[in-house]
Each structure stands twice: as structure tokens, then as C-alpha cells.
Amino acid sequence: MGAMRILVVGAGAVGGYFGARLMAAGRDVTLLVREGRAAQIREHGLQVISPFGDLHLQPKLVTAAELRANPTPYDLILLSTKAYSLEAAMEDFAPAVGAQTSILPLLNGMRHLEAMEARFGAHAVLGGSTRIVSDMDAEGRIHQLEPLHDVVFGERDKSVTPRIQAIAAALHGANFDDKLAPDVLAFMWQKWVFLAALGGITCLMRGSIGEVAAAPGGLETAAAILDETDAIATANGYPTPQAFLENTRSRVLKKDSPLTASMYRDLERGAAVEADQILGDLIRRGKEKGVAAPLVTAAYAQLSVYSARRSKG
Ligand SMILES: NC(=O)C1=CN([C@@H]2O[C@H](COP(=O)(O)OP(=O)(O)OC[C@H]3O[C@@H](n4cnc5c(N)ncnc54)[C@H](OP(=O)(O)O)[C@@H]3O)[C@@H](O)[C@H]2O)C=CC1
Numbered sequence: 001m002g003a004m005r006i007l008v009v010g011a012g013a014v015g016g017y018f019g020a021r022l023m024a025a026g027r028d029v030t031l032l033v034r035e036g037r038a039a040q041i042r043e044h045g046l047q048v049i050s051p052f053g054d055l056h057l058q059p060k061l062v063t064a065a066e067l068r069a070n071p072t073p074y075d076l077i078l079l080s081t082k083a084y085s086l087e088a089a090m091e092d093f094a095p096a097v098g099a100q101t102s103i104l105p106l107l108n109g110m111r112h113l114e115a116m117e118a119r120f121g122a123h124a125v126l127g128g129s130t131r132i133v134s135d136m137d138a139e140g141r142i143h144q145l146e147p148l149h150d151v152v153f154g155e156r157d158k159s160v161t162p163r164i165q166a167i168a169a170a171l172h173g174a175n176f177d178d179k180l181a182p183d184v185l186a187f188m189w190q191k192w193v194f195l196a197a198l199g200g201i202t203c204l205m206r207g208s209i210g211e212v213a214a215a216p217g218g219l220e221t222a223a224a225i226l227d228e229t230d231a232i233a234t235a236n237g238y239p240t241p242q243a244f245l246e247n248t249r250s251r252v253l254k255k256d257s258p259l260t261a262s263m264y265r266d267l268e269r270g271a272a273v274e275a276d277q278i279l280g281d282l283i284r285r286g287k288e289k290g291v292a293a294p295l296v297t298a299a300y301a302q303l304s305v306y307s308a309r310r311s312k313g
């Protein structure tokens with residue numbers, strides 16, 4: 001294979017960040033963008049403000065209409081839309097999927113794996129996850145809020161194939177942490193335990209981890225939410241490793257911590273939230289195994305009321 005051709009779908013806080021890092025490292029990257037984001041990037045460039053070094057680039061862009069008119073298979077699709085944009089995004093990037101294309105999703109949760117498998121076949125879909133805290137401002141600049149940026153990926157059946165090794169080589173050395181996981185689904189479950197707890201805590205109690213810890217009953221509620229997400233993962237055959245669980249516990253119970261979930265930041269700015277994917281789907285998987293999660297359910301109910309009110313305008 002020549003240089004790997006990478007298409008980033010979802011050039012927001014996550015995809016814009018990793019796309020920019022890959023471009024700056026000389027990889028062949030194109031961004032699939034819709035009109036608004038395309039105009040923003042043409043006018044201001046792709047800008048990243050980061051503790052690891054700022055970037056200001058003029059990336060290659062393609063629109064869905066251009067792809068449809070000229071179907072072009074890419075080697076790797078780095079998928080980083082929000083979960084609620086997935087159906088439309090799959091329609092848009094379908095002309096970029098050929099027999100040899102691998103799709104590496106960085107979305108939170110797991111439900112997108114099934115949706116993509118149904119559309120593109122199991123072989124096309126890798127497992128993947130990212131740990132980063134980033135936001136995009138009104139001008140489209142991406143701000144990395146904490147010095148943390150990894151991409152973890154792998155074949156979902158744990159095999160180490162030539163294609164995953166080629167992807168590992170393409171992602172390596174681009175000024176972020178990259179890891180080929182021996183069991184990527186287990187890694188995604190761990191991340192979900194953490195994220196659903198962080199999202200549940202911050203959205204239910206409407207504050208950062210530090211603000212929750214300072215409130216009467218805050219620490220007890222936060223600890224109970226983490227116990228619920230861990231119990232669901234365990235019942236689904238993915239027990240959270242003890243060291244990871246303890247580390248997560250210390251992060252979600254930390255006094256004075258400014259940590260928030262991206263879902264909480266979306267809630268605070270009045271934007272759409274990924275509650276169905278991050279909390280609803282987890283609750284469903286718990287119910288299937290007989291595990292109740294009353295606090296996560298309360299967080300989900302509250303976010304569902306918010307979403308319903310928001311969609312009425
Ligand atoms: N931000 C964070 O700190 C973290 C986020 N995540 C997860 O990563 C995923 C992405 O989140 P994030 O980057 O924050 O979200 P953003 O909203 O910042 O970015 C999503 C981007 O997807 C674009 N998009 C949506 N539909 C399409 C489409 N059909 N074609 C092209 N582009 C499209 C949007 O573009 P447009 O401007 O056109 O709407 C937007 O730029 C989520 O699942 C999130 O949970 C994971 C770890 C951390």
C-alpha cells in the first residue's frame with residue numbers, strides 16, 4: 001500500500017484535533033465537511049489550541065455532494081461525529097467506503113458499532129476510543145482543555161492483522177498517544193464505565209466533579225453512580241479491572257476537580273446531547289442482564305426531558 005489515505009468524518013472537537021495532528025505529521029488527510037464547517041475552515045483554517053502545541057492548517061476538504069459525484073474509497077475513515085449524527089454521516093461517507101476501507105470510530109458508547117456493521121459489514125468496522133477533553137468555539141477553533149490525547153484501536157476479534165498494523169504505523173508519531181489494544185472491546189467498555197459515570201454525575205447534579213464533591217450528598221451519589229455503571233459492564237462480561245476502577249473512582253470523587261464530561265458541556269451550552277448512546281443504551285444493556293441502575297436512569301430521564309423540550313424549540 002502507498003501512503004494511507006485518511007478521511008476524517010466529523011471535523012469537530014475530536015476529529016478536527018486528531019485530523020490536524022495527523023496532517024501536521026505529514027499524513028494524507030482529507031476532511032469530510034458540511035457547508036457551514038467548510039466555510040469556517042476556508043476562512044480561518046483548521047485551528048487547534050493545545051498544551052501540546054497550537055496548529056493552524058489549510059486542510060484538504062471534501063463535501064458529501066463531491067463524494068457522491070466522484071466516489072473515492074479511502075484506506076481509513078476516522079469517524080468522530082456525535083452519535084445522533086451517525087445515520088446521516090454514514091449516508092454521506094458511504095461513497096468513500098470500498099472493499100479495503102477500515103472505519104475507526106472514536107465515538108463514545110458502543111451502539112454505533114452495530115449501526116455501522118449493519119450498513120458496511122462487520123469487516124469494515126474496527127473498535128476505537130479516545131481520551132481527550134476538547135471543545136470547539138463559535139469560530140471553529142478547537143481547544144484542548146487537558147493534557148490528554150490518546151487514540152486506542154484494534155480489530156474487534158482481537159486479531160493482529162496486516163491492516164491494523166498498517167493503521168498503527170500511520171497513527172504513530174503524530175504527537176498524540178496511540179495504542180493498538182489487544183482487546184479493544186474491553187477497552188471501550190472501560191471507557192464507557194468511566195464516561196457514563198462522569199456524564200451521569202455531572203449532568204444529574206449539574207456541576208463539575210469538584211462542585212459535586214463539595215455538595216451535601218454529592219460524593220455518595222457520585223460513588224453510587226460509578227458502582228452502577230461498573231455493575232452493568234460486569235454483568236455484560238466486561239468486569240472493570242480493579243486498578244482502572246480505583247483510578248476512575250479517584251477521578252470522579254476528586255475534590256476541587258474542574259473535570260466535566262463533553263455531554264455536560266453540551267448540556268450547559270444548550271446543545272444536543274448523546275444521552276441515548278451514553279446512558280440509555282447502557283441502561284438497556286443492564287436491564288437485559290437484570291441489573292438496575294436507578295441513579296443512571298434518573299440522569300437519563302432528566303436529559304431526555306431536556307432533549308424533548310429542546311426539540312420542541
Ligand atoms: N469532545 C470531547 O472532549 C470528547 C468527545 N468524545 C466523543 O467524540 C464524538 C465526537 O464529539 P465532538 O468532537 O466533541 O463533537 P463536535 O460536535 O465537536 O464535532 C462533531 C462534528 O461532526 C460533524 N458532522 C456531523 N455530521 C456530519 C456529516 N454528515 N458530515 C460531516 N461532518 C459531520 C459536525 O459538523 P457540523 O459543524 O457540520 O455540524 C461537527 O463538526 C462524540 O461521540 C463524543 O462523545 C470522546 C472523547 C472526548
Ligand SMILES: CC(C)(CO)C(=O)C(=O)O
Pocket residue numbers: 108130131132133194195198260261262263
Ligand atoms: C471521559 C472523557 C472526558 C475522556 O475523554 C470523554 O470522553 C468525554 O467527556 O466525552
